[in-house]
Amino acid sequence: MDAFGEMSRRRFVPEETTYSLLISLSSKHGKGEQALQLFEEMKDRGIVPSNYTCASLLALYYKNEDYSKALSLFSEMEQYKITPNGALLRCYVAKEDIVSAEDTFRVLSTCGLPDVFCCNDLLRLYLRLGHLEKARALILKMREENFQLDEDLCMTVMEFYCKSSMVDDAEKLFKEIQRNGKTMKIATTISLIEMYARNRISMFLKEESLPRALDSTDSSAANIVLKSLLDMPEGLSNACQLISKLAREGDTDHAKFLYEQLTALGTKPDDSALATLIVQYGQNQQLEQAQELFQSASASSLVGSHVYNAMVDSLCKCGKTDEAYNLFMEMADQGNNRDAVTVSILVSHLTKHELTQFRKETH
Template sequence: RAARATASRPPAGGSTMREAMASFVAKLTFREMCVVLREQRGWRQAHDFFSWMKLQLCYEPSVVAYTILLRAYGNASKIELAEEAFLEMLEAGVEPDAVACGTLLCVYARRGRHGDMMLFYAATRRRGVAPPVSAFNFMLSSLQKHRLHGKVIHLWKHMMEMEEANNVVPNHFTYTVVIGSFVKAGLLEEAMDVLGKMRASRLVPEEATYSCLISLSSRHGRGEQVVMLYEEMRAHGIVPSNYTCASLLALYDKSEDYSKALSLFSEMERSRVVIDEVIYGILIRIYGKIGLYDDAQRTFEEIVSAGLLSDEQTYVAMAQVHMNARNYDKALQVLGLMRSRNVKPSKFSYGALLRCHVAREDIAAAEDVFRALCKYGLPDVFCCNDLLRLYVKLGQLEKASAFILKMRKEDIQLDEALCMTVMEVCCKSGMITDADKILKEMNNGGVTMKSSTMVSIIEMYARNRTSVMQEQDSSSKALACQTDSSALNATLKSLLDTPGGSSIACQLIRKLAREGRTCEAKFLHEQLTQLGVKPEDSATSTLIVQYGQEQKLHQAEELFESASTSFPIRGPVYNAMVDALCKCGNIGEAYHLFMKMADQGHSRDVVTISILVTHLTKHGKFQEVENIMHGCFHGEVELDTVAYNTFIKSMLESGKLYSAVNIYDRMISTGVPRSLQTFNIMIRS
């Protein structure tokens, strides 16, 4: 009491304390003096009393006394005095222990002197002193408050190294702080590892800890982990916060697990979790996606009546629900309500407004909104694509072309969808040069596209280039089109680099050929060949057959010749050429090609055999038919019912009834089923 009483007197150096303690000289033991020192409430009284202590005969330098003094200075944020006391302790030959070092570390941490704190911490480590957990907690907390999460993680790793050797055991507070910093740093796996250590210590995390882990897991798309954390939290009897519930609802919304989302909302109501506007907004979105438009409208009206409506995203969510239901006027009403309530619009709401006007096909309004969007900087690719698609839909190709030039001038980076639309406009408008440049930029920029997108672009590109070549066959522009295909080749290469890319390209050639678009099919066939890729036989044969149907024998022969020169050809291509020759009336050449194919050991297609035999029969070339027939029998070609019927009919027309009967008997013996036509042919004979 006597020492404390000096606090009410004006400071007069140590004389006041010496006067107050005069009657206690030689009466207190060292331990009792330490107790008195600890009981001093102010740093000045502690300082003066310690000075008096050092004058007593029973005083001897001790780490206990210095630690008490350090704590007093630290509580008053007197860092300089604390440092002086620590140096004095060292000069007195007193070895600082873990508590003394931890006390000074806490002093630094309290004042945010993290540089000095880490330097002193490094010094304690060199001396082999491990601060207590309380000191670590103080340091970790201070670092985290100043958002120095990297240093928190660094310090945590040191703790783990000391845990076994120095008995530095993390407690609940330690785990909470460290998990929080790992989450802030976006290190999900490391945060979950710390949670595992916390569980092993039989410590139950707080709701805030679960909440931040759930939020980070959700952002990483770890749906199962989110559910596991939530169920674990509920098993501990912890009531989730609205922030935690919002993270879960957003995850269910993203994964389209709407039943779980609605179940969670019901659970929130039972647990009396405060439902804020963010949760209501997510709920409105979910109602809209599952077609519960009335429920979405009712929820929106509840927010309005409760006075909770203030967030732009809630208005946009409701507007999007109306747009999904094609109620564009109602969507505009909601967005108009937002403006009337002085909710400041952003690119987010302007984007929704643009989509609404695009859906209503109101070009003027859409352009006005787009201009407003531009005030916030470069519009995103989705908005650009929406407006461009509107121009294309309404046939405004001039505006679309001008818009593309503007996008290129402002260096807007195209994504997959926007690139598709741009290429469509370029192809429809004849902007070949721009199409080339855009394709090259997309390929050089490393933009990844789905195979289906690349196929669509290649198809549009091929269609446009071939039409230009047909219309301007003799112009220099056509020559440029024929010679500069580097952009298309780059896209083709990208497609070929994907799994199954070659088959996809050949599938496109077959599709174009069957649709009668032989120019585009041939163009792509040539591009593949130039890239050193052998088109599949089915692609080459389909195109040759189509040429035959169109009576374009010269083109079929050119393709057959180029295919033979570039790569070894097999049976399907030979069969297709035979078919084309037959359809174009060149029966003799068809026969010779068929026999050449047979001599080379290629497979003979039964359909081609039937077609060739039919044409030979019509032209009275029965000896050739017999040659084919004997070749098939000796070569053990598997003939079908139609082929046998064709052979029988040919032999009957040539007057060789005995041969026809032999063929019929062979048909029975080989187990080939007979059709009604087979019996009709034999009866007529």
């Protein structure tokens, strides 16, 4: 702002263009108070602000999450016939004011769809509020106009396909992203894999058994996406978290599908994911599935105490306390410490079992 001070000392009278530039620079460099002082001085001089001035100030308010002031500013500036802009749309989106956001978007679309940022803002709002049909209509409009998607908009469109279980469209977009050299964000990749886990398995099961289906998917798009996730930082960790999430939600078939896809790629899921799935099997009284998974994991590599604890818990929940005790004794032989957690699980279930037996015998 030294240049502005020098202009003032030389009695240079700045015009609208100069003020707008200085306001923009002040906003971009985090000097909000200075930008607003310049705006007030601009008004005092009777200089009519431009769309550029308005956009700079709205962007400043948006950055500071002061959306009410942004909207109040726009109302004030409407007297100068200022037209809506992308910064105004972002403020409405942030406030989840869908009606005003749509009205602004329509004004911006007078000569065709606005820029990728505006399209992405409105689409994200639709997804956030669950308006999937409106999201579908906007995406269809973009496709009809051959609208070029940037990386962020690609991710948002992919999120819509995943939420709507549009497997074929998701696969096409994934191939398009790869072909154009764009990078999938890890959160979007997780959503894509979850869609496969929730939908591919049911599609396979219509035609054949699960084991054959799993054998036939080595070169599928699901595996390609999964491989791309594993190449990302913390990719395996995120895949394992997804297995745990699906298991906790009761989707044990989907969780196992993803677990077996990982192992088929030669990757060992962590003990936490395996333990969560085994615990859920026990909760569902699916002891056979829990035992198969435990035995398969134990045969291929050493498993930790978390997995043993999960199997002990599942055996107890399914009424197999003797087998649970035997597994508890086996833990030390396999190099696992029988810690307080294991003892607590076993004692808790044994106590309940003994109490149940006592009640039966006394009635």
